Amino acid sequence: MRYLTKLLLAGSLLAGVPAFAVTEITYWMWDQNQPPAYQACADAFEKQNPDIKIKITQTGWVDYWNALNAAFVSGTAPDVITDHLARYPEFVQNDLLVDLTPLIARDKVPTDIYFGGLTKVWGKDGKQYGLPKDWDTIAIVYNKSML
Incomplete structure (x- = not known):
């Protein structure tokens, strides 16, 4: 009985722990026409890498840059971004990349x-x-x- 109690206790401790940790990669883009193709690529990647999930967020051009700058300032920037050569030098200068x-x-x-x-x-x-x-x-x- 003592063995069963220990086994149940150990099992209950592991109940909330996933078999493997899933890593989420956030990717932001501005082009409204590209998410379907990017999602297809993400789906294929996730199929080969089940421990990685890709979350794609598309925002319109102006809102994208405002949200990205706010995310940089707040420390919540996405893992991957679609950048633009007009914005790139500022991001490098400010050590954001x-x-x-x-x-x-x-x-x-x-x-x-x-x-x-x-x-x-x-x-x-x-x-x-x-x-x-x-x-x-x-x-x-x-x-x-x-x-």
């Missing part, structure tokens, strides 16, 4: 898969603060007949 260089090296992330110098624009002083998720073309279009 993590140097990914050692993680890229450790995990052997192939940075040569990106076109030209796209990776370099997210680095400064030998530190890599981001990797490109996509890129766009900014162009000047004109009507020759108006020249």
